[in-house]
Amino acid sequence: MRNEDLFALDKAHLVHPLSPVGEASRIIFNRGEGVWLYDLDGKAYLDARSQLCCVNLGYGHAGIIDAVKAQIDQLPFAALFYGIGHPPAIEAAARIAALAPGALDHVFFCSGGSEANELAFSLVRQYWSKVKPTKFKFISRYEGYHGNTAAAMTASGMDMAGMPGVPGLLAGHIHIEPPYQYRRGRDMDPDDFAVMCANELAQVIEREGADSVAAFVAEPIMGVGGYIPPPDDYWKLVREVCDTCDVLLILDEVMTGFCRTGRMFASETYDVTPDMMVLGKGMTSNYVPCGAVVFNDRVFEQVRGSYLTGVTNSGHPLATAASLAALDAYNSENICSNVEIVSREVFARLDAAAEQLDYIGEVSGKGLMIGVELTNAAGESVSGETCQQIVGKALDIGLLLRARGSRLSISPPLNISIEEAGILCDRFLEAIAAVMD
Numbered sequence: 432m433r434n435e436d437l438f439a440l441d442k443a444h445l446v447h448p449l450s451p452v453g454e455a456s457r458i459i460f461n462r463g464e465g466v467w468l469y470d471l472d473g474k475a476y477l478d479a480r481s482q483l484c485c486v487n488l489g490y491g492h493a494g495i496i497d498a499v500k501a502q503i504d505q506l507p508f509a510a511l512f513y514g515i516g517h518p519p520a521i522e523a524a525a526r527i528a529a530l531a532p533g534a535l536d537h538v539f540f541c542s543g544g545s546e547a548n549e550l551a552f553s554l555v556r557q558y559w560s561k562v563k564p565t566k567f568k569f570i571s572r573y574e575g576y577h578g579n580t581a582a583a584m585t586a587s588g589m590d591m592a593g594m595p596g597v598p599g600l601l602a603g604h605i606h607i608e609p610p611y612q613y614r615r616g617r618d619m620d621p622d623d624f625a626v627m628c629a630n631e632l633a634q635v636i637e638r639e640g641a642d643s644v645a646a647f648v649a650e651p652i653m654g655v656g657g658y659i660p661p662p663d664d665y666w667k668l669v670r671e672v673c674d675t676c677d678v679l680l681i682l683d684e685v686m687t688g689f690c691r692t693g694r695m696f697a698s699e700t701y702d703v704t705p706d707m708m709v710l711g712k713g714m715t716s717n718y719v720p721c722g723a724v725v726f727n728d729r730v731f732e733q734v735r736g737s738y739l740t741g742v743t744n745s746g747h748p749l750a751t752a753a754s755l756a757a758l759d760a761y762n763s764e765n766i767c768s769n770v771e772i773v774s775r776e777v778f779a780r781l782d783a784a785a786e787q788l789d790y791i792g793e794v795s796g797k798g799l800m801i802g803v804e805l806t807n808a809a810g811e812s813v814s815g816e817t818c819q820q821i822v823g824k825a826l827d828i829g830l831l832l833r834a835r836g837s838r839l840s841i842s843p844p845l846n847i848s849i850e851e852a853g854i855l856c857d858r859f860l861e862a863i864a865a866v867m868d
């Protein structure tokens with residue numbers, strides 16, 4: 432089909448998420464290799480965001496592709512309902528349980544991150560219905576993102592594409608302020624800021640009544656909100672508050688999981704063990720849709736023997752085969768150590784730029800999940816439109832970036848080389864300068 436026909440059909444028939452309905456695509460990609468995406472004209476774009484922070488192993492990964500091809504020949508589908516199993520789901524569950532921290536030994540698969548949060552919340556309800564039925568409320572954070580299904584959307588603390596009332600869609604979800612130090616405590620010592628944020632959680636639990644609060648759900652590093660890391664002590668303190676108040680801790684690792692922060696899970700990076708971990712995206716390097724909730728023995732023992740609802744694609748053979756291959760690659764290709772090496776280089780380069788350029792207010796993050804805060808001449812956060820202009824400029828020069836509010840977000844595939852990271856930084860700084868200078 433001719434390129435112009437593709438653009439016309441796209442405009443007429445394909446509805447895109449988070450794009451103005453009825454507007455044609457700006458770019459159509461038709462090929463990827465390594466960290467590079469290619470459009471219909473063959474123009475190359477360095478994918479500095481792993482698309483939606485999900486293609487952790489880049490494009491054309493032979494190990495995952497071969498595993499999916501082999502599985503589709505062997506057994507393209509088998510549902511896990513009614514006590515039926517198949518090897519890739521069993522092996523992937525065992526591998527993920529072995530990698531997950533603490534007693535998180537039980538894996539319930541689904542098709543993506545939103546569904547995984549729904550499953551986690553329904554597990555929380557089942558757990559407390561047996562243990563203390565008065566506990567039903569969920570606490571999450573403003574600027575958090577947990578997905579696009581009803582409960583996940585309600586737990587998310589951001590404007591959902593301008594839809595009024597979405598944060599209040601379901602009853603019993605309460606939001607607290609995020610640990611966004613640049614906005615809320617720039618002059619504070621990070622340790623004091625961590626204490627302040629953990630105290631805010633404790634105070635809300637107390638006001639609501641600990642007997643009514645079921646779980647706290649949050650991303651280890653806020654993702655869609657702009658790659659906002661908490662101070663290092665935050666998670667240890669939050670875990671203490673949850674323990675004291677008998678509140679389950681759910682870490683949504685949909686973006687941070689699978690080596691993104693330089694460890695298999697960000698819970699390791701922050702040395703915290705949740706009661707449940709929500710997974711998606713990088714589990715298969717997003718070659719096949721897959722999500723999961725991983726939960727601990729404490730929850731497992733309470734739901735043992737009961738029936739949990741599932742989804743048709745729970746543990747899909749292609750997804751779990753892809754996951755096994757991705758897990759092999761994370762290990763055999765030393766992805767975590769590559770993340771640490773490349774991350775050091777990128778931080779060094781961007782920190783040096785921040786010293787020179789007034790408009791870079793902060794460079795923060797962990798591993799290859801890096802947020803860059805932009806400020807105007809008065810030191811105030813720049814507008815969201817300014818960052819979107821930079822994203823547009825970056826596309827012009829062949830760099831795929833992400834932004835929210837005053838933050839630009841960098842999260843390339845985790846097997847990016849030092850040389851490619853150098854190109855990323857060059858183009859990133861060029862795009863910012865083109866708009867800010």
Ligand SMILES: Cc1ncc(COP(=O)(O)O)c(C=O)c1O
Pocket residue numbers: 483543544545546548576577578579650654655683684685686711712
């Ligand atoms: C932390 C987090 N949780 C959940 C989701 C939802 O995942 P999905 O879009 O696969 O349903 C996302 C997606 O960006 C996410 O970043």
